[in-house]
Amino acid sequence: MDISSYQGWYDGNYLRSSYEYVFVKICECQQVRYTVEEKLYTFEDGTSYKPDFHLYDNDSLLRIVEIKSNKPDRLILAEKIKKKMSDEYFLEVHIIVYKDLEILCDSYNLNIKQLIKEWKTMDGVFKSNILSDLLNPMYGRSQSEGSKTKIGLKTTSRFLNKDFKIKHGNSVKEAMKNIDMKIFNKRESAPLVIINCLGCGKEFEVISTEKGLKQKYCSNKCKGDYGNKVVSQNKRENTFKKYNDAKEEIIAYVKSNRTLIQEIPKNRIKIRLLILLQHILDKYGINDPRVILYMFFGSYTGSFNKLTDYFEKEI
16 A cells, blocks of 8 residues: 555445555456455564455455555565465465556456546545554554564464475465456457567567567577677678778878889888888778788788789789
């Protein structure tokens, strides 16, 4: 229940929020029998929990429902309780928030905003502040350490009994077999469509929703592999472009300084060429002189004498 909420009686049940009233109206449309805060569950750590609703089909438990606002702290607490119920009582708690109620209302032509307004203006409904909630006998109080210890020991001892655990587990499974899913059939599922994975090319199925159709990969592995492939390919393309641009500048420099190149002694070709071309290499971040050979001959091995011969014949 929120710190401030509209509470009151409806059909013999005390509802603690407008969201609970909306859920009750949905149950009425579904003709599902419900009880409000029917049972208190005590956990091994001494804490306890009383669910908002139990839903039944005749005498068989359909499910337990907890109505929550969208406040993060409330949802975190609800998830912790849900885990405790699953671990210690083998029962699943279904947490329903405003969005879920909105979808359910749409399914039965109910106007959720109108229902909330209706509840707030109903006779006997009032805005309550949990800070002064006289309807909660445990408000502002906590169990004594002795009580917590007794509760914890009693619960632990029951579940140490193998026969009890088996019987309890089987009863829950039996009850869950006949769960009527109609109240939670929010909408028909969108059809599946087949698309090709951008990574491996294989076909896979996605839901034909806006989010589903944006999926491009059949797995995270394909997504990672394809991303690495694209990065590597882009890197190679950028490197080749850099080399081609540097090559064009070297050719332009050689054409402008043909005589200077031709006067380099044969035994000093590599050193002199690197000195003359250093400004171009620095411009493109080229630190390995063998890259010059790769630019012109496609290989990092060879002689710089071969490079001057190339200049004389081709340039």
